[in-house]
């Protein structure tokens with residue numbers, strides 16, 4: 001159920017419906033794929049056949065819109081996350097892991113990689129986090145150094161989505177230039193000196209790998225953006241895609257509410273429907289209220305992000321915080337009203353419960369985003 005506030009134009013309605021169709025096709029594979037720590041070939045094939053990854057890439061390189069479109073990505077993720085967190089992640093990374101190429105890649109790199117990303121013939125990855133560095137990204141220790149016609153990358157990246165299955169890694173490292181800055185370089189996964197491992201499995205399994213770059217050499221054409229200007233590309237990536245996490249959170253919450261509704265309306269106890277018993281109707285209505293609020297806001301912000309990504313980054317942060325925190329509350333309430341049936345391992349509600357949790361940590365933990373927003377708020381008051 002969704003109200004008139006969410007009105008999408010015809011093109012986005014079409015994309016939403018294609019995503020819904022893909023989500024349904026993936027459902028039979030979801031339980032297996034969502035417990036996998038490597039890319040599921042069935043889900044990958046279905047995503048490829050859907051052609052939806054094209055919304056992540058500029059039209060000039062095989063994409064759908066002139067530029068990757070924040071609203072399309074948000075609307076598509078909402079549908080995909082309701083079916084499978086694995087499917088959602090695979091789709092999401094094609095944008096997050098390729099935007100720096102779209103914005104800062106050489107012609108050669110764009111022409112080689114972007115059509116492959118759009119067609120799902122290449123799997124994208126963005127490697128920022130390190131074993132000892134997460135939110136405090138400027139403390140990273142990976143180094144990037146120019147050496148004639150080549151660039152040398154040395155260091156270890158950790159918790160990288162698609163790690164081990166990606167076709168390339170966009171790697172952020174420290175580089176000496178006019179002072180020390182942070183550069184971004186594309187390293188094809190099969191470059192000598194790149195090794196991957198999978199030391200972590202998280203509560204909602206995810207394709208995650210650690211990548212070691214042991215003096216890895218790539219041609220200078222593999223730089224993304226100018227030397228020491230890599231952070232700008234990372235920021236541009238977040239400004240375009242952060243709001244789409246809200247889409248995934250809303251899809252997760254909606255699926256949890258749907259399960260709670262189906263269960264409580266179908267079960268009678270104490271002589272009445274569970275959906276009408278005690279606080280259960282209020283819990284269901286509160287979940288509906290929060291989901292509608294989150295969806296309305298996320299779509300508005302996604303439109304703003306499509307028009308002016310950096311100018312609306314604070315709104316994207318708010319949309320991400322709001323929707324992911326709401327998803328946490330909705331999945332928890334849904335499990336509660338389903339009683340023991342909400343706890344069954346492998347059930348959709350149990351998978352949704354686990355899938356909602358990492359969203360409040362990755363791509364800017366709630367508290368990190370609140371910290372940034374509070375600084376902006378206080379500065380706006382002249383302090």
Ligand SMILES: Cc1cc2nc3c(=O)[nH]c(=O)nc-3n(C[C@H](O)[C@H](O)[C@H](O)COP(=O)(O)OP(=O)(O)OC[C@H]3O[C@@H](n4cnc5c(N)ncnc54)[C@H](O)[C@@H]3O)c2cc1C
Pocket residue numbers: 126127128129133134135136158159160161162202206358361362363364365366367368371
């Ligand atoms: C499923 C998943 C996928 C991921 N995929 C990728 C990927 O593809 N590429 C990649 O580079 N990384 C990826 N990551 C890593 C992710 O970006 C980091 O987990 C995130 O940046 C947080 O860093 P951290 O986990 O080291 O937490 P820390 O930095 O140790 O922070 C821990 C907690 O401290 C609090 N905190 C930290 N800093 C502040 C602050 N300034 N103000 C207030 N509170 C603060 C927050 O509550 C935060 O949750 C992924 C993580 C997950 C869980």
